[in-house]
Amino acid sequence: MSSKLGISCPHCDTWATVRTSEAVSATMRIAYFQCKNIACGHTWKAHIEVVATISPSAIPRPGINLPLSPLSETLRIAVAAISDPRQASLL
Ligand SMILES: [Zn+2]
Incomplete structure (x- = not known):
């Protein structure tokens, strides 16, 4: 998965990017995000699902x-x- 995929950090709103991901199925992946704000440092996982x-x-x-x-x-x-x-x- 491309590392350009990103969303805002839920804590500080800084842009966060996917560090790695793993396939769950043909329509679902688990993506591991890392906040780019070094003062925050939040990392989390999220589901990316093909829905329509x-x-x-x-x-x-x-x-x-x-x-x-x-x-x-x-x-x-x-x-x-x-x-x-x-x-x-x-x-
Ligand atoms: Zn953050």
């Missing part, structure tokens, strides 16, 4: 069934309306 699909994979893995995100459904409907010749153009 925004754009479907072209090579889906059997057994991975993720819900389509609401944003993705909104975009699909908008694209379908634009490409549907029965829809009148408003432009």
Whole structure:
């Protein structure tokens, strides 16, 4: 996992990065964070979970069934309306 992934430290709000991580499953990892503020020094672990699909994979893995995100459904409907010749153009 890239060390550029980060979040704010829950104690001091300084940027913290992932030092290492381990796979729990195809959709879950445990990431170990380290606060960059040397006066704080907080380290913690967090779950990173794949929770929804925004754009479907072209090579889906059997057994991975993720819900389509609401944003993705909104975009699909908008694209379908634009490409549907029965829809009148408003432009
Ligand atoms: Zn901190």
